[in-house]
Amino acid sequence: MNGKSVKLAVLEGDGIGREVVQSAVDILRFAAGKNSFPLELVDLKIGLDAYKLFGRTFPPETLDGMRQCDGWILGPLSAGSYPKDDKDYPMASGKIRKEFDLFANIRPIKSLAKSSDKNIDLVIVRENTEDFYPDRNLFKGYGEFWPNEDTVLSLRVITRKACARIAETAFRLASSRSGKKLVTAVHKSNVLIEGDGLFLEEVRRAAKKFPNIHLNDGLVDSVAMQLVISPQSFDVIVTTNMFGDILSDVAAGTVGGLGLAPSLNSGDKYAMAQAVHGSAPDIAGKGIANPTAEILSTAMLLRWLYSKTGNECARNTAQDIERSTFELLASPESAALTVDLGGNASTKKFTDEIIEKIGKSS
Numbered sequence: 548m549n550g551k552s553v554k555l556a557v558l559e560g561d562g563i564g565r566e567v568v569q570s571a572v573d574i575l576r577f578a579a580g581k582n583s584f585p586l587e588l589v590d591l592k593i594g595l596d597a598y599k600l601f602g603r604t605f606p607p608e609t610l611d612g613m614r615q616c617d618g619w620i621l622g623p624l625s626a627g628s629y630p631k632d633d634k635d636y637p638m639a640s641g642k643i644r645k646e647f648d649l650f651a652n653i654r655p656i657k658s659l660a661k662s663s664d665k666n667i668d669l670v671i672v673r674e675n676t677e678d679f680y681p682d683r684n685l686f687k688g689y690g691e692f693w694p695n696e697d698t699v700l701s702l703r704v705i706t707r708k709a710c711a712r713i714a715e716t717a718f719r720l721a722s723s724r725s726g727k728k729l730v731t732a733v734h735k736s737n738v739l740i741e742g743d744g745l746f747l748e749e750v751r752r753a754a755k756k757f758p759n760i761h762l763n764d765g766l767v768d769s770v771a772m773q774l775v776i777s778p779q780s781f782d783v784i785v786t787t788n789m790f791g792d793i794l795s796d797v798a799a800g801t802v803g804g805l806g807l808a809p810s811l812n813s814g815d816k817y818a819m820a821q822a823v824h825g826s827a828p829d830i831a832g833k834g835i836a837n838p839t840a841e842i843l844s845t846a847m848l849l850r851w852l853y854s855k856t857g858n859e860c861a862r863n864t865a866q867d868i869e870r871s872t873f874e875l876l877a878s879p880e881s882a883a884l885t886v887d888l889g890g891n892a893s894t895k896k897f898t899d900e901i902i903e904k905i906g907k908s909s
């Protein structure tokens with residue numbers, strides 16, 4: 548498979564999506580060229596750009612285009628501001644995760660920036676297809692209901708299948724890491740007795756297949772506090788969809804913010820790079836967004852391709868991207884870092900610095 552051409556879709560999304568995805572793609576192109584990694588990148592429209600062109604935020608043309616690719620790089624989506632007449636309302640991101648069964652959302656949190664010298668290295672493994680998310684937790688329809696004009700019922704769905712496979716993913720990941728060989732299952736089983744009881748049952752079942760990995764568990768509120776005071780004590784965290792989403796932002800705060808939190812949405816057949824952060828409308832268009840999360844998400848996608856196909860060019864390209872990004876983040880010069888990291892570099896300058904480092908590395 549070495550050297551086989553790989554086709555990736557690029558979906559910029561909304562807000563800072565254009566800036567951070569463009570940065571990730573520029574770096575990817577350069578690193579791929581250096582590693583003789585034959586790569587085809589296809590631009591597909593999603594979000595408000597797609598709405599302007601096709602009258603909907605996730606047009607069938609985009610879905611068809613995605614099917615023809617080996618993986619996807621997605622920017623953030625401002626679903627909250629989509630027009631109510633959008634046929635794809637409320638959220639393309641949920642549709643993609645459901646359509647392609649991207650059941651695992653892998654969110655590494657690592658001390659990278661100089662400002663965060665706390666030796667943090669953990670991964671949140673978040674279930675991605677059910678739980679409290681009404682856009683994906685039913686076969687048909689939306690999981691929130693108005694029985695009368697003053698009442699809303701929001702449905703939570705927890706299935707044995709989803710719990711079993713996310714638990715297995717977490718233990719496999721903990722086995723492959725050189726870390727603490729520890730999985731922490733996060734839940735609220737004192738309140739959500741049945742749903743989180745089922746989740747814990749499946750986590751404990753999966754644990755039996757991985758005798759070298761230690762399992763402990765904690766209530767989501769207590770783990771949120773532990774993440775703030777001793778993030779170094781965690782290795783792999785496995786949890787349900789909504790808790791995973793909230794805890795990843797908490798954890799990102801311990802290493803310098805959302806600009807540094809990458810993620811991969813993956814299933815058995817497909818994977819998608821997508822930073823943890825949203826569309827950040829407050830800084831969109833200013834050219835100051837930190838593209839690190841999207842850059843490292845893209846490297847995660849390349850590593851996933853390597854794990855599936857053995858394509859060493861993909862792995863070498865990922866290594867180059869990661870090494871140069873880590874080096875830049877450790878830089879003491881504020882001129883090289885973006886504003887969120889205490890520097891004054893633009894997104895473009897930060898990107899160019901990484902490309903220069905990749906060019907110089909052997």
Ligand code: ATP
Nearest residue numbers: 624625805806824825826827828829830836837887
């Ligand atoms: P959305 O509604 O799309 O989720 P949001 O603004 O509510 O957007 P985020 O986009 O996740 O949520 O941003 C939260 C905060 O973090 C904002 O103040 C934003 O400026 C900051 N932020 C997020 N991503 C980045 C980034 N890549 N670089 C710099 N700052 C960021």
